[in-house]
Amino acid sequence: MVCHVSHPPTVVYTDGACRGNPGPGGWGWIIPDGMWANGADPDTTNQRMELTAALDALRTIEGPVEVVSDSTYVVNCFKDGWWKGWLKRDWKNSKKEPVANRDIWEPLIELYRSRADEITFRWVKGHAGNEFNDIADRLAVEASHSQKGRHGVGTPDDLGPPDEISVTGSAAEAAPPPPGPDGVYDQTWRPVGRAIAVTGHQPSEIGGFADDPSDPPVGHVAIRDKLTEILAAKKTVELDLIVLTGLRLGVETLAAEAALAAGVPFAAILPFPDPDANWPGAARRRFAELCTAADAVVRLERKAPESVQRAGQALDRRNGWLRKVADEALIVWDGSERRVGRVVADFEKSHPDDVWVVSP
Numbered sequence: 552m553v554c555h556v557s558h559p560p561t562v563v564y565t566d567g568a569c570r571g572n573p574g575p576g577g578w579g580w581i582i583p584d585g586m587w588a589n590g591a592d593p594d595t596t597n598q599r600m601e602l603t604a605a606l607d608a609l610r611t612i613e614g615p616v617e618v619v620s621d622s623t624y625v626v627n628c629f630k631d632g633w634w635k636g637w638l639k640r641d642w643k644n645s646k647k648e649p650v651a652n653r654d655i656w657e658p659l660i661e662l663y664r665s666r667a668d669e670i671t672f673r674w675v676k677g678h679a680g681n682e683f684n685d686i687a688d689r690l691a692v693e694a695s696h697s698q699k700g701r702h703g704v705g706t707p708d709d710l711g712p713p714d715e716i717s718v719t720g721s722a723a724e725a726a727p728p729p730p731g732p733d734g735v736y737d738q739t740w741r742p743v744g745r746a747i748a749v750t751g752h753q754p755s756e757i758g759g760f761a762d763d764p765s766d767p768p769v770g771h772v773a774i775r776d777k778l779t780e781i782l783a784a785k786k787t788v789e790l791d792l793i794v795l796t797g798l799r800l801g802v803e804t805l806a807a808e809a810a811l812a813a814g815v816p817f818a819a820i821l822p823f824p825d826p827d828a829n830w831p832g833a834a835r836r837r838f839a840e841l842c843t844a845a846d847a848v849v850r851l852e853r854k855a856p857e858s859v860q861r862a863g864q865a866l867d868r869r870n871g872w873l874r875k876v877a878d879e880a881l882i883v884w885d886g887s888e889r890r891v892g893r894v895v896a897d898f899e900k901s902h903p904d905d906v907w908v909v910s911p
Contacts (some may be wrong), residue, residue, distance in 0.1 A: 560615035566687035567600025578604035579690025589690040590700035621677030744791030751802030751883030778809035816846040822869035879905035
């Protein structure tokens with residue numbers, strides 16, 4: 552009889568750092584009580600250094616490996632299978648744009664596919680007291696300053712301090728510009744994290760208008776609770792999730808309330824100034840409260856439309872902006888209302904694998 556002994560995976564902590572983005576960068580990895588290494592690049596980004604750290608570690612370590620990283624950009628690609636869609640679409644992302652950093656992603660994914668039964672990825676919160684995540688960070692920071700690489704065995708005792716500000720994942724290349732004097736951002740703002748646009752029916756289609764926002768119709772409560780459940784579940788996987796909502800009466804307002812209930816940050820994306828100008832007083836007060844609670848308020852156009860027709864055109868432009876910046880969409884649609892159906896169709900064209908339709 553042949554006895555097969557399964558060996559536990561080698562755990563390796565990886566990290567990347569960059570002084571400026573782009574700028575001089577470094578990467579590092581360490582196996583607890585084992586090997587470690589780091590390296591540098593004079594002109595790079597945080598994301599490229601995170602990827603390079605994982606790629607170098609996996610090229611070096613044989614057998615089963617668990618890669619531990621504080622980068623959702625690295626971990627979620629394999630945990631959520633992003634790479635499968637990229638290969639299916641010939642290295643295009645869900646927005647039909649070329650996948651960034653393909654020159655590193657491609658060999659990393661090829662290596663993973665050749666050893667899929669041996670390689671796993673696990674996320675760890677950065678700068679949260681994890682000893683070996685901190686050491687990997689310090690190795691990466693050292694290389695970003697020295698622009699030299701080195702390697703060894705055991706725990707290096709001559710490292711400098713960790714990175715003062717470590718930005719990883721999609722946040723690394725999406726820092727928003729400062730807001731205007733009124734605290735509102737313009738159309739150049741971009742979400743930090745994985746952005747999900749939420750939209751759908753207006754009140755007349757889901758149970759009518761609420762005279763008192765604290766006592767909404769039953770249909771509104773059901774939708775809000777369902778959205779809360781979905782966002783809470785997504786939050787456990789997408790740790791940097793952010794909701795984009797226009798705060799229009801109906802599903803978009805419920806989306807903001809659901810985000811608050813689920814503990815997910817949200818941004819209010821307003822198509823033009825004062826979109827609530829003609830709303831009832833109670834609804835206007837709730838709108839103001841939600842704008843205050845938002846992580847960011849973005850106003851896409853400087854002037855309010857002069858007619859209902861132009862308001863509709865502005866909303867179409869807003870939807871186009873959302874398709875451009877969002878990573879996915881969650882749309883409440885009964886399957887028949889044509890206005891919402893067009894929104895669903897447009898998102899399905901731009902995000903063929905990332906549109907979630909929920910029935911009211």
